[in-house]
Amino acid sequence: MQVINFSEQNSIINQFMSELRDKSYQKNRYLFRHNIERIGELMAYEVSKTLDYKPKTITTPLGTIDIPLVKDDIVLGTVLRAGLPYHQGFLNMFDRADNAYVSAFRMYINREHTEVGIHADYIAAPSVKGRTLIIADPMLATGGSMAAAIEALLMSGKPKKIHVCCVIAAPEGIEVVKESLPDDATIWCASIDQGMNEHKYIVPGFGDCGDLCFGEKLQSFRKIADKR
Secondary structure, X not given: OEEEEHHHXXXXXXXXXXXXXXXXXXXXXXXXXXXXXXXXXXXXXXXXXXXXXXXXXXXXXXXEEEXXXXXXXXXXXXXXXXXXXXXXXXXXXXXXXXXXXXEEEEEEOOOXXXXXXXXXXXXXXXXXXXXXXXXXXXXXXXXXXXXXXXXXXXXXXXOOEEEEXXXXXXXHHHHHHHOOOOOOXXXXXXXEOOEEOOOOOEEOOOOOHHHXXXXXXXXOOOOOOOEO
C-alpha cells in the first residue's frame, strides 16, 4: 500500500498548510475553508495522474485533435461535516463524479476524554462496485471515522481502486485505516504529523477542522458510540 506525504515535497501545498496552522489566520473562517478547498483541488490533480485514460477525438473550428480523457468512473465520498470544503475542492476537478456522504462522528466514551468511539448513522451514496472510489476527509486522527466511512461505502460492492485523501494525518490513524483497505489502495496526505495528544487530537495539527470551517458545535449526546 502506498502512502504519499506531500509535506516531504516542495510545493504550494506547504504554503496553504502554513496558513491553516496559523492561529491568527484561523480567525477568518472563509480563508480557512478556502485553503482546505484549494488543497483538495491540488490533491485531486495529483490523484488524476494515476487514473486510466482513453483518447477522444475533439473537433475544433480548424480541425480535429485526439486528447486523452479520464476513463475511470469516479465516486467521490466524504465524511460530514468537516469534509465539505475539502470535498468541494475535489469536485471542482472531478466535476462529473458521483458523490457519496457519510455521517460519522466521534464521541468521547470516558469522563477523562481520552478514549474515543465512532458512530455512523447516515449514508447517501451510489454503488461503488467496479468504480474508482476517492474518500476525501481532511482529518485522519484515530482513523475511526475513515474506517467507518470505508465500511459503509463498501457495502455496495468492491471498487476498482480506492484513494483515501486527507489534509493532516496521524501515524496511528494511518495504521488503523490500512486494516480496512486493500493492498493496492493509496493514502494521500498533505502532511503526516507526529501523533495525537491524550485527547486524540493531532499534534501539532491545526485544531478541529469542522469548528474552524463552520463554527463550534454542541456535542451530541444521542448515543454512546461503540469503541473502535
